[in-house]
Amino acid sequence: MGKNKSYGDKLFITIVYVLMGLISLVCLYPMWHVIMASFSDPIELMRHTGVILKPLGYSVEGYRVVLQNPNIPRSYMNTIFYVVLGTSVNMILTTFGAYALSRKGYMGKRILTLLIVFTMYFNAGLVPNFLLVKNMGMYNTVWALVLPGAVSTWNLIVMKTAFQSVPVSLEESARLDGANDFVILFRIFLPLSKATVAVMILFYAVTHWSAWFNAMIYLSDRAKFPLQLIMREILIANSTGGNSMTDTDAMFLEEVVKYATIVVSTVPILFIYPFAQKYFMSGVMMGSVKE
Template identity: 50%
Template structure:
């Protein structure tokens, strides 16, 4: 087969594309590499360094020791894994149910209901009514206060609804002729055909639970229920307080506090970075499928 000859303009466009994408990649990746290098560098050399950091300056794991010697970190990891796994499961289940109902063309009062759903994206009751609602439901200071009130994201619901609407009606009609009800249609036809969207929703919800800390600060009083982000926040705040520095070694403590910020970023983001490559192949397809048809 003869190769397709590209015009001079196409070759120039290809070169420019490669250059632009390389610059974008460097701009995106370098901040993460900077944090990794800084977290394992020698604190005394790190604080004197100026400009780009292209490699670790010596080696020191003292900041990581300070983080992982704190027993609260492992409690936080355990609780965060619970919130991510259980919370994301609840999110996907509830969002799928809502999206399926709203995607049906014969839904009674479908447009007014959809209007009320979209309305919540722009107007909310505020923090105090939200707190009182959680308290009156008996979820205050329980794990359920973290996963139940945020069971459905309006934006994710709209994306999943749009994806469901793109599935041919003939599949549903054929299933109903065979005697299938809505539960069977949803779980045996709609969801298996929507795996890319489900993967994207799982990533969105999972990252939200992993990074969540505000709801825990508001609704939880028992430290045994705190997620990882709350403990990391405490470590940063405590070590940022100048009154906590040792009188005998104030300079060393100040150096460690600078490095500790980089270390906590790595501890908080590393697990998500390990999971993301497995879902990345679904990401673009899932978002596009859920955004094309309105």
């Protein structure tokens, strides 16, 4: 069938490949630019203008400055802890909430759903949220970063829709065999919705990894700062971690330190995507096309 394609089909496919290649280039080049710049010599980088396709005079000085910052190792551990704990809390509450909302036959389901959706469009604001966190004794604790955003309304709706796509006959058969809701959830619904679950884990993990604003608001102890907040300080203040450098050296290092900071804070989370890629499209579509 492929040999019988018309000239118009071949032209269309060629245009699609060209456009996708250009779009891929536009998406990938900024990342490549940052990585190559982070390995460049500070002086050469300051002199260079335009695109960067390879390191300009190979140097790891930027990474040395960033990684010698005494706050980096501790903030890395903090971020990993926040990601693991936060994602676990998110998935537990989202899974139980989605399962409850996907079931039929109980009173108040529509009202409860509307109240949950209401929170997606309306928020009390920064000051009330801060006062709430402080009055509940969560200020300057890990729970201030985990509990206020414990459930994403959008993720809850996506997972609820995925659970609704599971055939009712499977649930009815399980109940005839004496299975309770916990058995049905963990032995039937979650295995059949593993693509959606994988996507939800990815969404929550990336959110926690990239979060810095809540930490800036709710944490006062630097020993508890996550990686992104420390990296933000480096980007803004060009922190050198206590190294003794002249003003000229600091000026040359300024740009390369920024690029190295971006790589250090971004690359680790990118390694998750290849493992979740096969679930991404199927998981999102499964949880969004059926109501």
